[in-house]
Amino acid sequence: MEVRVQAGPFDIGAEISRFTEGRTDMGAIVTFSGLVRDSAAGDLRHMEIEHYPAMTAPAIEKIAAEAVSRWSLGDAMVIHRHGRLAPGEQIMMVATAAPHRADAFAAAEFLMDYLKSRAPFWKKEVTAEGAAWVAAKDEDEAALTRW
Template sequence: MKISVQSAPFDFAAETASFGQGRDDVGAVVTFTGVVRDDSGDLEALELEHYPGMTEAAIGKITEQAMARWQLADALVIHRHGRLAVGEPIMMVATAARHRVAAFEAAEFLMDYLKSRAPFWKKEHMRSGTAWVAAKEADEDALNRW
């Protein structure tokens, strides 16, 4: 299991290539990369703040729950902080399991958690000004299905 909260970009190809290497108990690897998107047509950047230590611990705890619940062989969560431009990768989740259903479900669970509950504070930098991002009901609904 690897958890990283970082400001630096990550190399998706390198992370994917090394994830689950050398394991003969894995039949499925699922990867997902989230990208900063502009829903409004006005967004220039998204800024994420967090409390070092607390954020990693919270993500680690939920990742351990996912590993136990879906009997994962391995899990990876990388989440960036700082100012990120539209189109930049913001996070990556990878899961490895004996079977694809477990790998897909665990990855979705982790993504839903990161979107709604991970302790990040997000500020949108738009051409028209700045605004803190409020929680969205749809994100809570997605997490509540688990």
């Protein structure tokens, strides 16, 4: 299990290769990556992601450990960036490895649902109009109840 919280970019292809290397016991790898999406008006200058350094990695590790134990995963990985990110840049990725795909898919969705609402990150969007904090969505909180 690996959790990384970093300002710099990552190479998703290299990360997946490293994650799967030598895993002859895992038949399924699921990966998800989240990108900075431009505003509807197309005027997003950048996104600023703030986090709580002392809490971020431990909170994600707890979520990942829960995923590994619930779905008998072979491994799980989470990389999440913070700081200033331009539209189209990768914000984060998760990867799960399991013998069969159902576990890998379910665990990846679980990780994403919990990262959205329980990992201490806050997004701010900076456009030509000014800066605004992204509000948490009710449906993101509601998504946790399905687990």
